[in-house]
Amino acid sequence: MSMSRLSCPQSEASIRPKLVSRLELAHDGTLSGFVYDAHATERRYTVEILLDGLVFSTAYADAFVPELSEQGLQASCGFAVTIDPDLLRAARILEARLANLGTLLGHPIDLESGRASLVDLRKTCELRWLGGLHFQGWIDGESALFLEAIVDGEAVAQVHATAWTHVGEAAAHRNVRAFDLHVPQRFADGRVHRVSLRREDGEPIPATAVFVAFPDGLAGMIDALGGYGAERLRGKLYDQLIPASLPLADYVNWRDRFPLLAPLASGLALAVVIAGAAGAEQTLAALETQTHEGWTAGVIDGEPLSVDTDALLEFLNDAASDTHHVVIAIAGVVLEPNALARIAAAFDAYPDAIALYGDLDFLAEDGRLWPLAFPAFDYERMLEQGYCAHLFAVRREALLAGLEARPDNLYRLFNCLLDRVGPRQANILHLPGALATLPRLDRTNASHQLAAASQMHLNARAVGADVTPQQGNLFPAVRIGRAISRQRVTVVIPTRDRLPLLRTCLDSIAPAVERCRADILVVDNDSVDPDTIAYLADLPRQAVRTLRVEGPFNFARLNNQAAAVLNSDVLCLLNNDIEASTDDWLEEMLTRLAEPDVGAVGALLTWPGGVVQHGGVVLGMNFAATHAFADRFADDPGFLDQLLVAHECSAVTAACLATRRSDYLAVGGMDEARFAVAFNDVDYCLRLRQAGKRIVLTPHAKLVHAESASRGADDRADRRGRFERELNLLRARWGEWLNEDPTYNPQLSRDGIPYGGLAWPPGPRAPRYNHLGPARDVPLGF
Structure with missing residues (x-):
C-alpha cells in the first residue's frame, strides 16, 4: 500500500505580493512611476493608466529607475507615459493600477487641484546589446559626450556619443546623442559578461547590459568542438537571431580573418x-x-x-x-x-x-x-x-x-x-x-559624364527623362526625372480619431496633390471623437472622399478595401501621421513608377527632429526586417552615398508608398490574415519582387513621419504578442531571403541598424543575381 502526503496551501498573506510603487505627474504631461514586488523583485508588471476610471493606455514597467539603483534596490521597474494635455484638462482623476489585478499604484492624482510634480522617470540613457561584441545606445546631452566602457569592472574602450538618434513617442519625442560600441574580441569566449558605462569624471551611467559572444558564432564553435552536429541547427538559428559584427574601421583585420575562398581554375582568356x-x-x-x-x-x-x-x-x-x-x-x-x-x-x-x-x-x-x-x-x-x-x-x-x-x-x-x-x-x-x-574620382567631372551617359541610355530606350548632375560624396551623382504619363492617382490615408494628425497631414500634402491632380481617400476606422466625425463629414465638400471601415485596427484590410472601391491607376498609401514639407514629393515618386518594371516606390522619412526614420528596408537584421539609416540625419550622404541617389531595396514602408493598383490587385494586396499591423508592407514588396518587379527608394522625396503617433508603438505590453506572431510569420514565409537580401551586401553586419559594421562571420559570398525566389507557403493557423 502506498501513501501520499498532502501539503497545506500557503496562506493568502504569505503569497500576496508586497508591492512598492510610486506615481508622479510632470508639468510636460509625463506620468511616470515604478512598481516592484519586494518578495519577488524579478517580476515585471503591466500597468494600466486611467482617467476618471477609464483605461486609456498601458505601459510595461521595466525602465531603469536611478534613485532605486542608488539605494541598492531593484531598479528596472519604472514606466512613463506621455498624456495629451487636452485629455488632462478634461479629466478629474488620474490613476494607475496593475493590469488584470486592479491594484492601485501610488496615490491617485487630483487634476483639478493643480498638483503636479517635476519628478520624471523617463529614460535618460540606454545601452543595448545587438549581439556578439556590438552595443548601441544613447544618452541625453546637448554636446558630444565622451564615455568609458567597462566590462566586468575593467575599462576596455572609449565611447564617443557623437551621433544622433530619436527616442520617445508623439509629443514626447526628442533627439538624443547616440553611440556605437564594439568591445575587444577577447570577450568572445562563450562566457557571460556585463558591460556598463561611466563618464569621464568617473560618474556611472545608469545603463548596463549582459552579453555572451562566441568566436565565429555559436554554429562555428559547435563545428570546432565536433561531435555536436545535431546541435548545429540550433546554433545557426542563434546566430541569425543574435548575429555578431565588427566595426567598419577594422576592415583590414576583418579581411585577413575572413579571406575569400580560392576560385576554381579556369581556362578562359x-x-x-x-x-x-x-x-x-x-x-x-x-x-x-x-x-x-x-x-x-x-x-x-x-x-x-x-x-x-x-x-x-x-x-x-x-x-x-x-x-x-x-x-x-x-x-x-x-x-x-x-x-x-x-x-x-x-x-x-x-x-x-x-x-x-x-x-x-x-x-x-x-x-x-x-x-x-x-x-x-x-x-x-x-x-x-x-x-x-x-x-x-x-x-x-x-x-x-x-x-x-x-x-x-x-x-x-x-x-x-x-x-x-x-x-x-x-x-x-x-x-x-x-x-x-x-x-579617387573627380566627382564633379564624373557627375557630368554620368549625366550624359544616363541621358543617352534612357533616350535609347525611348524613356523621356531629364537628367541633372548632383554633388556626390564618394561617387558621382545625378537625378533622374522621368516623364509622367496621364494617370489617375489616389492618396489613401487610413485614420481613427487623432484629428490634429489628420488635419496636418491633409493640409501639408494639398500642394503635391494639386500639382499631380491626384485624389484623396480617407479611410475611417471607427472614429468616435465628435470633432473628428464632424471633420470627416465635411471632407466631401473639399473634394476628399471618405470610406468607413468598421472593426479592429487592421492596416492591411483598410488598404485592401480602399483598393477594392477605387478605379485609380496608382495608389499612394500614406499614414495619417505624415507631414509633407515640399510640393514635389508625390511627383518624384511617380517618376520612379514610370518604369513599368517598378512595383513600389518609397520615400525618405524623417522624425520631426530631422533624424532619418526610414531610408528603405533591409532584410535579415537580427533575422527580421529593419529600416536603414535610422542613425543619420536626413542631410547625411549615407553609406556609399545611398541617401543621395535613388536605389533599390527589398522593401519600403507603407507609411508612404506608391504602387500601381493593377500590381496591388495582381499579387492579392496586403495579407490581412497574417500581417494585420506589422510587416504587411514588407511582405507586399517581397511578393512584388517575386513577380519580377523592382522596389525603389528615392531620397529626393522627403517627408516627416511621427511613426506610430496615431496607433502607438508595437513594443507596448498589450501588443507584443501580436507583433511577435507577425514577425515569426515573416520569418516562416521569407526566411531564406531574410538571410540573403540581394539588395544588401553579405559582408555587412546584420545586427542593429543596417550598414553599421562588418558581419562576423560574413554571409555567403558566392556570385549572385538580383533575383528573389519563391516564398514558403505558410497555411493559416501555423
Whole structure:
C-alpha cells in the first residue's frame, strides 16, 4: 500500500505580493512611476493608466529607475507615459493600477487641484546589446559626450556619443546623442559578461547590459568542438537571431580573418582594357601579380573615365581577337591578385551572365582601407551613381553590340549593355568581396559624364527623362526625372480619431496633390471623437472622399478595401501621421513608377527632429526586417552615398508608398490574415519582387513621419504578442531571403541598424543575381 502526503496551501498573506510603487505627474504631461514586488523583485508588471476610471493606455514597467539603483534596490521597474494635455484638462482623476489585478499604484492624482510634480522617470540613457561584441545606445546631452566602457569592472574602450538618434513617442519625442560600441574580441569566449558605462569624471551611467559572444558564432564553435552536429541547427538559428559584427574601421583585420575562398581554375582568356592614361601604370603593375595567367591588356589613352570606341574596337579585333570576355577598368584601379581568376570562374559558373562587377576597396587619405560593399545589380543606382562602371567584365558579343551606340565614357559603356533589354532581363552578376582598390574620382567631372551617359541610355530606350548632375560624396551623382504619363492617382490615408494628425497631414500634402491632380481617400476606422466625425463629414465638400471601415485596427484590410472601391491607376498609401514639407514629393515618386518594371516606390522619412526614420528596408537584421539609416540625419550622404541617389531595396514602408493598383490587385494586396499591423508592407514588396518587379527608394522625396503617433508603438505590453506572431510569420514565409537580401551586401553586419559594421562571420559570398525566389507557403493557423 502506498501513501501520499498532502501539503497545506500557503496562506493568502504569505503569497500576496508586497508591492512598492510610486506615481508622479510632470508639468510636460509625463506620468511616470515604478512598481516592484519586494518578495519577488524579478517580476515585471503591466500597468494600466486611467482617467476618471477609464483605461486609456498601458505601459510595461521595466525602465531603469536611478534613485532605486542608488539605494541598492531593484531598479528596472519604472514606466512613463506621455498624456495629451487636452485629455488632462478634461479629466478629474488620474490613476494607475496593475493590469488584470486592479491594484492601485501610488496615490491617485487630483487634476483639478493643480498638483503636479517635476519628478520624471523617463529614460535618460540606454545601452543595448545587438549581439556578439556590438552595443548601441544613447544618452541625453546637448554636446558630444565622451564615455568609458567597462566590462566586468575593467575599462576596455572609449565611447564617443557623437551621433544622433530619436527616442520617445508623439509629443514626447526628442533627439538624443547616440553611440556605437564594439568591445575587444577577447570577450568572445562563450562566457557571460556585463558591460556598463561611466563618464569621464568617473560618474556611472545608469545603463548596463549582459552579453555572451562566441568566436565565429555559436554554429562555428559547435563545428570546432565536433561531435555536436545535431546541435548545429540550433546554433545557426542563434546566430541569425543574435548575429555578431565588427566595426567598419577594422576592415583590414576583418579581411585577413575572413579571406575569400580560392576560385576554381579556369581556362578562359580575358582581354583587359584600361581606360585612361593617368594611373595606367598602377593597373598594369597589378596585372603582373594575377594568379590567372590567360590575359591580354591594352591601354586606351584619354582623359579619366573617357572611352575611345574606335581604339577599343581596334584592340579587340587585333591584340585580343581570340578572347571572349573583356574586363574594363578605369586607369588607376589596383586589382587584387585573384581578381581575374574570380572573374573567369564566375563566367564559367554562370554562362548566362552577360556582365559582372564586384565590390571594391577605398583608400582614405590617412592610408586606411574601407570597404565599398555593393548590392546585387541595382539599375536605378546605376543610372544615378554609376557605381558598377569603374571595374566590370562583359562577354565579347554583348560588348560589341553595345559599342554600336558609340559610348564615349565608362558609364555609357556599361549602360549601353541595357539599351535593348529591360533592367530585369539583363543577367548582370555581382561578386561580393573586393576585386580591386578604386582610385579617387573627380566627382564633379564624373557627375557630368554620368549625366550624359544616363541621358543617352534612357533616350535609347525611348524613356523621356531629364537628367541633372548632383554633388556626390564618394561617387558621382545625378537625378533622374522621368516623364509622367496621364494617370489617375489616389492618396489613401487610413485614420481613427487623432484629428490634429489628420488635419496636418491633409493640409501639408494639398500642394503635391494639386500639382499631380491626384485624389484623396480617407479611410475611417471607427472614429468616435465628435470633432473628428464632424471633420470627416465635411471632407466631401473639399473634394476628399471618405470610406468607413468598421472593426479592429487592421492596416492591411483598410488598404485592401480602399483598393477594392477605387478605379485609380496608382495608389499612394500614406499614414495619417505624415507631414509633407515640399510640393514635389508625390511627383518624384511617380517618376520612379514610370518604369513599368517598378512595383513600389518609397520615400525618405524623417522624425520631426530631422533624424532619418526610414531610408528603405533591409532584410535579415537580427533575422527580421529593419529600416536603414535610422542613425543619420536626413542631410547625411549615407553609406556609399545611398541617401543621395535613388536605389533599390527589398522593401519600403507603407507609411508612404506608391504602387500601381493593377500590381496591388495582381499579387492579392496586403495579407490581412497574417500581417494585420506589422510587416504587411514588407511582405507586399517581397511578393512584388517575386513577380519580377523592382522596389525603389528615392531620397529626393522627403517627408516627416511621427511613426506610430496615431496607433502607438508595437513594443507596448498589450501588443507584443501580436507583433511577435507577425514577425515569426515573416520569418516562416521569407526566411531564406531574410538571410540573403540581394539588395544588401553579405559582408555587412546584420545586427542593429543596417550598414553599421562588418558581419562576423560574413554571409555567403558566392556570385549572385538580383533575383528573389519563391516564398514558403505558410497555411493559416501555423
